[in-house]
Amino acid sequence: MNRKKIWLSAPHMGGEEIKFVQEAFNTNWVAPVGPNINAFEDGLAAYNGVGYCAALSSGTAAIHLALIILGIKHGDEVICSTFTFSGSCNPIAYQGAVPVFVDSEAETWNMDPELLEEAIIDRIRRTGKTPKAIIVVHLYGMPAKIVDIVTIAKRYGVPVIEDAAEALGSSFRGQKLGTFGDMGIYSFNGNKIITTSGGGALVSNNPTWIQKAKFLATQARDPAPHYQHSEIGFNYRLSNICAGIGLGQLRVLDERVHQRRGNFSFYKSELSGLSGIRFLEEPPDAFSNRWLTTILVDPVQFGKTREDLRLALEEENIESRPLWKPMHLQPVFKNAPSYINNCSEVLFKNGLCLPSSSNLTISERRSVVKALGSSA
Template identity: 60%
Template sequence: MELSKIWLSSPHMGGKEEVYVKEAFDTNWVAPLGPNVNGFENDIENYLEKEVYVGALSSGTAALHISLVLLGVQPGDEVICQSMTFSASANPIMYLGATPIFVDSETETWNICPDALEDAIKDRIAKGKKPKAIIAVHLYGMPFKADEILKISQKYEIPIVEDSAEALGSTYKGQKCGTFGDIGVLSFNGNKIITTSGGGALVTAKKEWKDKAVFLSTQARDNAPHYQHSEVGYNYRMSNICAGIGRGQMEVLDSHIAKRRSMNDFYTDLLRDNDAITVFKEPNEDYFSNHWLSAILVNPEKANGRTREDLRLSLEGKNIESRPLWKPMHMQPVFEKFPFYGSNVSETLFEDGLCLPSGSNLTSEDKTRIKDSIQSFF
């Protein structure tokens, strides 16, 4: 008998989602606008606990794309991007005909390295090409070194696009991720901490930027009785149906965060006495991660030559999904020709790192299978 699949991070409904979706059907609001969209945006604004404006869009990638448009990125410009991230962080740079400049990670948060970032900025300026923006990512829910990154941003007057796609609910010094950058980006993809099945949001302290984002994401239609367009627009607005799912999900967000963090504690306890394994944790009390995904590093020298890939295949054989860390963008065939600044931190993390099942809907039986499978491997 085949064992049931234990997923890395599957959607987890809370119960009220159907109420909001049914209301959309009952009132015939099935377009990419409507009361659920407005309500979902308000819910996020209230949750972030800062004076910000939120535009609900069709994906986090769409939000990243619109963010770069708002910052005036054009063909030939350069945009700095954290190398260790999902490709969606870098792809919108290419959409606009700009050049990505990749920067290495540091070892504490696995996010963009302040020293390598400043080296990259200085070198690009020396080459006569001041970067137009910095895309910094809160990897797996872990906040980046916000104080240091913001200081560099202000010193060189380069705006930050804060990719908080994986970090809704995470905080740095008590401030919610998504509110540090000039523009923040959230994702509600099916595997995120809450989901709208597919969706994202743009976060900004400037109402005019939120309004512009909504305008651009609804095909940039001018205020006229007929269809008139003075700018290139996009079909990026979130639907009222998806927003209804999001409204229900917002009601269980804190519960989902607690359960994800509990899974991280589970792995910490399980692997406490295994000196071949390092569990990814906050470096100090300034950081609060939602632990969207719990990740580990496997040291082959201390594991009798066994690697993270050996562990992944072992878990796969027991129908348990795990996944290597993001392959750095500067190692990807599509991006390898572009400049990279740093050392080999992100490459080493990719070589030794593994994401383990982290969902908020994992059962005690799932945990027992995971525990037994990992223990038997070692």
């Protein structure tokens, strides 16, 4: 067994983070306000080519604020990718709204545009109302068919929230993900391509929305010499300390994308001889940050299941993880409307995420390949 654990996606510091954190301590900017936050927001907006940014405590908080800004209320329906992490859809429930889950297409594993349109038409027929928003997720850094999705959304007048929590640094036709919809969100959790230890961001080209997000994220305090509140607010602002970590991480973001893509290339090259193992390829015009390298296992061809492989890696102290369990299969969302083509269920059954940290060594990558190969 490997003495040192090989993690699925570990944080990777660049070296400059401590400079910004120390500066925050030296100047006593340790609250959720300060120069690091402003610089981090400006840097994120510039990197992604979007007008405005609010640095927040998590990607989930960013989705929640986006829904509030769009006026989502109790009983409203919000369409969401079913093949995703629960943070994408939990905020719908926070608002007392109803998630409507739409399945994936096989090329990118993201929301199926054709099924999306079917869902919109059917919800209008059944309820007499158009869904109030669409949350589309770019899974594992792979761009969804975002131009098709936005086109359909505009046809029916439905705003789009892009969940690019896993896709910072990814692009489609040269445009960064998170900037195609009405609003986009990012996550800087410890396992993401860059981290602020915990954090997220909301971006948009609408300055009023981002100003509103910052207001709501700081307990919706009215401009008064005393504490006065005319709306319900939240404690969602990123701290100046965490933003300092983010500033250092932004400086190595493109390097991290290169390293993660290097993991994918290595695994694909080394495992290409194994029958029954398939990788997710980039469609034309798509550029993935390859946040996680994922494989599909054909148990008939390969002779082992995805779970057999996961357990074989675990025996060698190597962390891997099944692909996301679709939300329409989760007990908490069992009664939610869903439009399913079985794609996500097959992906969950047969898919595995391989160790993809940007600081993986050649030796560690070879250990992963060896463990997979020996189980064949």
